[in-house]
Amino acid sequence: MTTASPTSTSLSAHQTWVRVRGLLLALTVLVVAGVVMALMRSDTQHGLLDPRSPDPKGSRAVAELLEQRGVGTQVVTTLDEATAATGPGTTLLVTTPDLLTPHQQERLRDDMDATERTVLLAPGPPSVGILAPGVSAESTTSVSALAPRCRLAAAERAGAVDLGGERYTTDLPGSHACYPSDGLATLLRIDGPTGDTVLLGSPTFLHNERLAEQGNASLALQLLGSRPHLVWYLPSLDDPSAAGGDGETGGRDDTDRTFVELIPSGWLWGTLQLALAAVLAALWRARRLGPLVTEHLPVVVRASEAAEGRARLYRRANARDRAATVLRTATRTRLAPLLGVPPAQAHAPESLLPAVSARLASADRDLGALLFGPAPADDAALTLLADQLDALEREVRTS
Numbered sequence: 154m155t156t157a158s159p160t161s162t163s164l165s166a167h168q169t170w171v172r173v174r175g176l177l178l179a180l181t182v183l184v185v186a187g188v189v190m191a192l193m194r195s196d197t198q199h200g201l202l203d204p205r206s207p208d209p210k211g212s213r214a215v216a217e218l219l220e221q222r223g224v225g226t227q228v229v230t231t232l233d234e235a236t237a238a239t240g241p242g243t244t245l246l247v248t249t250p251d252l253l254t255p256h257q258q259e260r261l262r263d264d265m266d267a268t269e270r271t272v273l274l275a276p277g278p279p280s281v282g283i284l285a286p287g288v289s290a291e292s293t294t295s296v297s298a299l300a301p302r303c304r305l306a307a308a309e310r311a312g313a314v315d316l317g318g319e320r321y322t323t324d325l326p327g328s329h330a331c332y333p334s335d336g337l338a339t340l341l342r343i344d345g346p347t348g349d350t351v352l353l354g355s356p357t358f359l360h361n362e363r364l365a366e367q368g369n370a371s372l373a374l375q376l377l378g379s380r381p382h383l384v385w386y387l388p389s390l391d392d393p394s395a396a397g398g399d400g401e402t403g404g405r406d407d408t409d410r411t412f413v414e415l416i417p418s419g420w421l422w423g424t425l426q427l428a429l430a431a432v433l434a435a436l437w438r439a440r441r442l443g444p445l446v447t448e449h450l451p452v453v454v455r456a457s458e459a460a461e462g463r464a465r466l467y468r469r470a471n472a473r474d475r476a477a478t479v480l481r482t483a484t485r486t487r488l489a490p491l492l493g494v495p496p497a498q499a500h501a502p503e504s505l506l507p508a509v510s511a512r513l514a515s516a517d518r519d520l521g522a523l524l525f526g527p528a529p530a531d532d533a534a535l536t537l538l539a540d541q542l543d544a545l546e547r548e549v550r551t552s
Contacts, residue, residue, distance in 0.1 A: 175437035183430050187325055190422060202248045202274070203358055204228060204385050209362040215373050216385075228385045232257050232394040235386040236264045244270045244380045248356065250479045252388040254395050258283040268382055269348040274356040279507050285343060287321045290338040294334045296357045296368050303331035305342060307375035311368035316340060318355030351376055397461050474528035483523055484542045491549055509545075512552050520545075 200206025204216035204226050216226045229235045232253070239245050246270045247253075253261065258280055265271045265284070273284060281290045296317035301308035308314075308331040320337035321330070330338035332354075339354035353376075358369035377383055467476040482500065489499035492512055498504035502525050509520050519526075523545065528536040 179433035201467035210360050212359045214361045214364045216478040219378050226383045228497050230387050230389045231392045238384045239268045242380050243382045246272045246382045247386045248274050272351045287325045291320045296355050299332040301331045303329050305331050313367045314372050316357045325412040479526050
């Protein structure tokens with residue numbers, strides 16, 4: 154009586170763990186990477202320039218200092234709220250002018266004439282042409298501590314400030330170009346008929362984490378606290394007024410934007426995570442295969458049984474041509490050394506056939522058709538071919 158031995162399909166607990174640990178590791182790395190990327194995006198986006206936010210990139214510290222000096226701060230997120238809140242004795246702060254559509258920018262420009270001071274943070278080419286006619290936005294620069302180098306009283310009292318970003322040039326009379334970087338102003342004040350407009354190349358000095366450095370707090374209080382009321386405008390993409398006019402966003406028509414720019418950022422991050430998961434899965438699968446290992450067969454298979462098994466496969470596939478080719482190739486390979494033909498020329502008719510004819514006394518058969526002929530038409534012809542090849546080989550060996 155024999156007992157059945159465990160087969161390769163019966164996995165132990167250790168084998169199961171070895172197989173799944175790579176997948177678990179890949180999933181863990183994917184989850185950790187997703188959390189880290191989400192936190193990174195949250196740190197850079199949450200509360201950015203929001204006077205209610207205590208985050209490093211928020212601006213709550215500025216709002217509290219202004220409140221201590223009697224300046225009230227009103228936070229608005231739509232253009233209608235901003236235009237309704239502005240008027241005499243008001244400073245209007247626009248945090249991201251480039252986010253406004255041309256239609257919104259034109260409406261805001263009309264309202265700026267009734268505001269005593271308008272402060273634009275980092276307006277670039279998409280917005281500066283409408284909100285500040287006569288001003289050109291040049292190439293950007295890095296943020297660093299810059300000296301005022303102008304006669305603007307607020308800049309002279311503040312001293313060095315962390316500025317940079319967008320740089321501006323203008324030929325308008327009565328303007329003040331301050332904090333130059335390579336000769337181009339990063340703070341530009343333009344006098345208007347009823348008020349002034351201040352363009353700042355970077356909002357960095359308003360961040361909570363930078364307010365106590367250099368003269369950042371002094372400049373912020375002087376620019377934003379000169380009037381008793383401050384309207385802090387945080388433009389948003391869901392503002393209903395963005396759908397008016399020509400329907401453009403951010404100063405660019407959707408037809409001019411690339412396919413990648415039209416894809417929401419969340420989909421891009423999701424695609425990156427899926428790509429990372431695919432790479433990790435591929436590495437796991439490649440490692441799981443491992444190197445080839447030679448194993449002993451559990452049983453010994455006789456050559457005759459292997460030949461019969463292959464013959465049945467040929468018969469099931471009706472591959473008489475393939476079977477005939479195998480029979481003829483094997484016969485030619487065995488005949489060549491018997492006839493003194495080099496192995497490299499064993500399958501060349503011009504070398505093998507003359508040698509066979511010279512060895513055999515009788516030449517009443519078509520050796521070319523026998524050794525190099527077409528495939529048999531049926532099973533009977535294939536059987537006859539096998540018998541004839543065996544007879545030819547025996548005749549050559551005995552001659």
